Amino acid sequence: MTAPPRDTPLIEARKLTRILPETVPVTLVQDIDLTVSRNEFLAITGPSGSGKSSLLYLLGLLDRPTSGTLLVEGRDTGTMDEATLAETRLSMMGFIFQFHFLLPEFTARDNIAIPMRKLGRLSRREIDRRAEELLGSLGLGDHIHKRPDQLSGGQRQRVAVARALANDPVILLADEPTGSLDSRSSEQVFDTLRALVHERGKTVAMVTHDLDMANRADRRVHLVDGRIVPLNGAG
């Protein structure tokens, strides 16, 4: 695959709409025009039920729009088959959710190895080395062989961040990544995400209810009833 020109946006949504075909159709998001640039920290805010998670799932190719266009590095995802979508997700995107979803019987290192094994580009030894490096780089070098129940909530979530970074994605999509953490752990996870953008060239799109954090991102978009609205007066 040839590299896209440098000025191609990482992700570009045009009139992105997702409607669930229920008896009474449910509009999750509507007419979303949004460009996510390389190396930016984007916060997505909005009231409960406004479509934040739905938008993140569309941007992360976990769901397909009903209408509209979604370009990833200039490529139209609407024409991709399931296998291409899955490969694009696995190689370009990392996901972090409110709950860590680490496998309880696996160590931190082995949890991080899973996406690398799935992608199948590295040997077992390389995978272990990369997992250890990632944990070390997130301040978790002493916890490589611990299972999730031997870690604090904040440490578990940082292992989940390391797992999201396993395949060296260009973008991290985070859905309320600090939503179940105390304020100190929240700050640590937030600082980790911000450092990934500003020091390691990653891109982050983060759904959050926390307006203080959202305002410390590089940019914020606000959703109401599935649409992006101007920020004036949104808090």
Ligand SMILES: Nc1ncnc2c1ncn2[C@@H]1O[C@H](COP(=O)(O)OP(=O)(O)OP(=O)(O)O)[C@@H](O)[C@H]1O
């Ligand atoms: N499978 C579904 N069936 C019916 N309605 C749904 C479904 N999924 C989402 N919705 C509705 O779509 C709307 C958008 O949901 P979404 O989870 O994207 O909102 P959100 O802004 O992330 O909410 P929250 O902040 O509470 O997590 C909500 O009103 C939700 O109830």
